[in-house]
Amino acid sequence: METLPPRGAHENELPFRATQSEQRIIKELLSVAALRGADISIWKNADFLNSRAITTAADCIDALRAELFPQETQLRRQRAEALRPLNGGPVRTHFDQSLETSALTIHATIHNKTDFDLLLKRLQAFDFDRWREACESERINAD
Amino acid sequence: MQIDTLYIERAALAYPASAKIVSKLSAQRVEEIEDHQSVFSRRGTNYLTKRTTRNLFIAVKRGALVKEAPVAYGYGSDDLHYYYIHAYNCIYECEYCYLQGYFSSPDLVLFVNHAEIIGEMRQLAAKHASKRVWFHAGEFSDSLALSHISDELSEYWDFFAETPNAWLELRTKSINLHVMRKLNPLPNAVVSFSLSTPAQAEKHDREAPAVSQRLAAMLRLKERGFRLGVHFDPLIYATDFAEHFETLVAELADTIGFGAIDYLSLGVVRFAKDVYREAKQNYADSEIFARNFIQGTDQKMRYIRPLRMQMLETGRELLKKHGCPEDKIYFCME
Numbered sequence: 001m002e003t004l005p006p007r008g009a010h011e012n013e014l015p016f017r018a019t020q021s022e023q024r025i026i027k028e029l030l031s032v033a034a035l036r037g038a039d040i041s042i043w044k045n046a047d048f049l050n051s052r053a054i055t056t057a058a059d060c061i062d063a064l065r066a067e068l069f070p071q072e073t074q075l076r077r078q079r080a081e082a083l084r085p086l087n088g089g090p091v092r093t094h095f096d097q098s099l100e101t102s103a104l105t106i107h108a109t110i111h112n113k114t115d116f117d118l119l120l121k122r123l124q125a126f127d128f129d130r131w132r133e134a135c136e137s138e139r140i141n142a143d
Numbered sequence: 144m145q146i147d148t149l150y151i152e153r154a155a156l157a158y159p160a161s162a163k164i165v166s167k168l169s170a171q172r173v174e175e176i177e178d179h180q181s182v183f184s185r186r187g188t189n190y191l192t193k194r195t196t197r198n199l200f201i202a203v204k205r206g207a208l209v210k211e212a213p214v215a216y217g218y219g220s221d222d223l224h225y226y227y228i229h230a231y232n233c234i235y236e237c238e239y240c241y242l243q244g245y246f247s248s249p250d251l252v253l254f255v256n257h258a259e260i261i262g263e264m265r266q267l268a269a270k271h272a273s274k275r276v277w278f279h280a281g282e283f284s285d286s287l288a289l290s291h292i293s294d295e296l297s298e299y300w301d302f303f304a305e306t307p308n309a310w311l312e313l314r315t316k317s318i319n320l321h322v323m324r325k326l327n328p329l330p331n332a333v334v335s336f337s338l339s340t341p342a343q344a345e346k347h348d349r350e351a352p353a354v355s356q357r358l359a360a361m362l363r364l365k366e367r368g369f370r371l372g373v374h375f376d377p378l379i380y381a382t383d384f385a386e387h388f389e390t391l392v393a394e395l396a397d398t399i400g401f402g403a404i405d406y407l408s409l410g411v412v413r414f415a416k417d418v419y420r421e422a423k424q425n426y427a428d429s430e431i432f433a434r435n436f437i438q439g440t441d442q443k444m445r446y447i448r449p450l451r452m453q454m455l456e457t458g459r460e461l462l463k464k465h466g467c468p469e470d471k472i473y474f475c476m477e
Contacts, residue, residue: 035433069435072447098437099447138449139456142382143435 015046018057026057029064036068071140075099082134085125090115095135102135104128144292145197146170152179152202160255160295161201167292168199176200183231183248191425193236193249204228204254209263212279215476217312218372218406222275225267227260229253229295230284235316236349238429239377239412242283244421251284257295261302268309281314287334291321300326307331312372316351318360328368333405335372336361338395340387343379347431354391358398365403376410376475378454380434380446389461396465407467409458410475411451419444443476451477 018026030040042048043064054060066073079095086093086106094105108119149170155161156175165173176182179202212224231252232242242249254260268276280286280299290296296313303311311332323334339347341354352360361371373395381387395404412431414422416438423432436444445451455474462472 031427032433032435035428035430072435072450075447075449098439099449100437100439139453140447140449141453143380143446143450 013044014057014060015044015049016054016056016060018060022057022061025061026064029061029068032068033064069143072099072143075138075140079135082131086122089118089122091119091122099135099138102132104131144168144289146199147196148172148174148198150174150176150179150182150198150200150202152176152200154203155201155255158203158255160257160293163294164201164253164255164292167294170199179252183250183252184246188248188250190243190249190421193232198250200250200252202252202254203256204260208256208260209267209278212277212282213476215474217277217279218408218471218473219275219277222277222310223267223271224277224279225264226279226282227264228283229257229260229280229286230289230293232283233285234288235285235351237316237351238347238349238422238426238431239379239414240422241415241418243425244415244418245283251289253289253293257298261298264302264309265306268306272308275308275310277310277312279312279314281312285315285317286313287315287317287319287323289319290317290323291319294322296322296326300329300332303329303332314374316348316357318352318356320360320363323364323367323369328370330370333370333372334361334364335374335406337374337376338391339375339377339379340384340391342387343381347379347429358394361399365399371399371404373404373407374410374475375458376408377412378409378458379412379431380450380454381430384454385457385461388458389465392461392465392467396467401462401465401467401471404467404471406471406473407462408473408475409455410477411446411454413439413476414444416442416444 014023014026030043033040033043043060049055049060052063054063076097076099079099083093083095086104090108090110092107096103110116110119144167146168147170149165149168149172151161151165151173153175179200183200209225209227212226217224231246232249233240234251264278299311303309309331311329313332313334314337315334316337336357338354338357344351344354365371378384378388414436419436426432434446437447439445455477459469459472463469
């Protein structure tokens with residue numbers, strides 16, 4: 001039986017499937033690259049993408065962002081690293097991807113007391129004030 | 144000034160200002176209309192038609208004449224800040240201008256019911272008699288660019304001369320000082336100029352006077368004793384931003400001096416979402432859009448906070464380095 005494309009996927013010029021939303025983001029990023037004088041045709045070339053292990057639209061978006069906005073990407077990595085104590089077990093924690101605030105979104109699925117205790121332990125090990133101060137002092141001299 | 148179609152609202156004909164404005168214009172067509180909104184708002188004219196067609200409306204402003212300014216809009220956090228609406232749209236074409244996408248037409252509108260606008264200001268100044276109440280002009284149109292035609296400033300001057308707790312700010316990029324030459328400085332009236340680095344102004348402030356001309360206009364006003372303000376707004380990122388900004392600050396310090404400037408604001412480029420979309424469409428090749436814009440907590444499209452703060456703090460440090468007192472500097476809309 002033929003595999004159906006993922007929901008929202010559309011035909012496009014890219015050598016992988018991409019939803020309309022992913023296509024829009026990639027188009028935006030490529031327009032930024034073009035304004036900076038980059039050759040954007042390589043981002044539609046399968047050999048180039050394969051050489052960078054870019055096989056999905058999400059990979060492509062990540063790679064474009066890292067290339068165009070390296071300092072911003074580095075800040076996101078630092079935030080993800082700082083959130084390590086709050087991730088794992090029953091807890092998944094996300095930071096504000098726009099880097100505008102130090103807000104955190106915490107998801108926890110508690111099946112039993114062990115999960116609950118682990119959640120408490122992770123929360124208690126996290127210093128929110130330190131996190132907030134680190135976020136507020138973030139500065140970059142380019143994007 | 145050459146006008147393609149001059150629309151005059153019937154209600155505006157009763158105001159003496161209307162005849163004065165008409166006498167200063169050269170219009171190919173003149174049409175009397177009932178309500179300017181019915182033509183101005185319903186047409187859906189492309190913003191860039193302003194390059195080839197210039198229509199002007201003379202109208203009576205209805206609804207809110209004086210509006211509360213957004214947070215961190217003006218200098219003085221203990222003060223109250225309002226802006227008044229004397230006109231819509233502008234003869235300049237700045238690529239980042241929020242007027243694109245704000246109105247559905249780039250046509251110029253000059254309002255003539257200044258006595259009513261001043262009446263609202265008077266009420267607000269009286270209501271907050273113990274406070275300094277700022278009234279900013281230039282929110283929806285440059286406050287000086289057409290002032291020789293609209294010729295309303297003397298009326299406002301009379302009000303501010305007799306109302307010491309009311310403060311006027313005329314925001315401009317214009318070097319049109321025809322009307323200012325006829326006015327005397329007031330202790331509570333500030334003319335504030337928007338400045339960018341000359342290279343960026345040349346690229347992005349289309350049709351607006353060069354930065355050197357704006358500095359020359361500031362100098363003329365300073366010599367006449369007018370109070371001055373500066374808005375470094377919008378700051379647009381470039382790899383050599385700090386270097387060019389420092390050159391501008393040094394020139395400002397040399398030609399005008401910070402003693403003659405009441406306040407200086409720093410604001411990083413930002414757009415309402417609709418305006419961002421429109422501006423990107425109108426100026427697809429503009430370097431402004433070679434950066435990453437995110438949607439901030441206020442829904443405006445901005446650079447990410449760490450870059451904005453870096454630019455604002457760099458700007459503030461460079462101003463201080465060249466002798467600007469820190470208490471004169473504020474971050475706009477941040």
